[in-house]
Amino acid sequence: EIVLTQSPGTLSLSPGGRATLSCRASQSVSSSYLAWYQQKHGQAPRLLIYGASSRATGIPDRFSGSGSGTDFTLTISRLEPEDFAVYYCQQYGSSPWTFGQGTKVEIK
Amino acid sequence: EVQLVESGGVVVQPGGSLRLSCAASGFTFDDYTMHWVRQAPGKGLEWVSLISWDGDNTYYADSVKGRFTISRDNTKNSLYLQMGSLRTEDTAFYYCAKDKFSSSWSPLDYWGQGTLVTVSS
Numbered sequence: 001e002i003v004l005t006q007s008p009g010t011l012s013l014s015p016g017g018r019a020t021l022s023c024r025a026s027q028s029v030s031s032s033y034l035a036w037y038q039q040k041h042g043q044a045p046r047l048l049i050y051g052a053s054s055r056a057t058g059i060p061d062r063f064s065g066s067g068s069g070t071d072f073t074l075t076i077s078r079l080e081p082e083d084f085a086v087y088y089c090q091q092y093g094s095s096p097w098t099f100g101q102g103t104k105v106e107i108k
Numbered sequence: 109e110v111q112l113v114e115s116g117g118v119v120v121q122p123g124g125s126l127r128l129s130c131a132a133s134g135f136t137f138d139d140y141t142m143h144w145v146r147q148a149p150g151k152g153l154e155w156v157s158l159i160s161w162d163g164d165n166t167y168y169a170d171s172v173k174g175r176f177t178i179s180r181d182n183t184k185n186s187l188y189l190q191m192g193s194l195r196t197e198d199t200a201f202y203y204c205a206k207d208k209f210s211s212s213w214s215p216l217d218y219w220g221q222g223t224l225v226t227v228s229s
Contacts, residue, residue: 001170035215037153044203044219045145045153056208056217088153092215095167097143097155 006100019076023089030093110134117223130187130204138182146200
């Protein structure tokens with residue numbers, strides 16, 4: 001099983017700031033089959049990034065993903081008020097599909 | 109518009125059984141692999157199971173293997189999760205979700221709003 005470790009656990013930033021979230025895998029993620037999801041309180045997760053760096057439909061370009069192998073990053077270039085949420089990475093290249101434990105981006 | 113609507117979540121005693129359903133609409137259901145993902149209250153996401161478009165292939169997390177069974181009825185555009193030998197640690201919101209791509213190795217692009225299963229005596 002591929003274990004995904006996200007850091008930091010919580011990120012405290014101001015609107016307009018830049019957020020850099022990390023996701024490290026215990027072994028290489030096949031073909032960069034790595035996705036990022038955003039989850040707001042009381043809502044279902046929303047797909048942001050897939051294939052490590054491709055934005056999902058309707059996702060603003062302030063969200064970007066990068067990385068390969070075992071190290072991946074989600075960057076939010078300028079935080080908008082609606083971006084404060086919990087973010088999860090997920091690998092879907094090998095069974096079992098696994099999620100990271102999440103990073104909470106909160107208002108400073 | 110894609111819609112996934114889960115149902116069947118209730119309070120059940122440890123050792124009990126339950127079947128969850130997910131009604132799908134707005135897309136060609138039998139083109140896509142479907143998943144169940146759960147989230148214990150206040151905790152992170154845990155992938156539970158998937159079923160291929162034709163139902164021939166299923167996968168499970170170790171935590172539910174042998175206790176849960178995923179199935180689908182493409183004539184009814186419905187996904188199911190039969191849950192047995194329930195434990196308190198199975199308490200969670202259960203989401204159904206669809207693959208983004210109709211080929212293999214796909215992220216999850218649409219999720220339902222979830223149904224709450226509570227295992228408690």
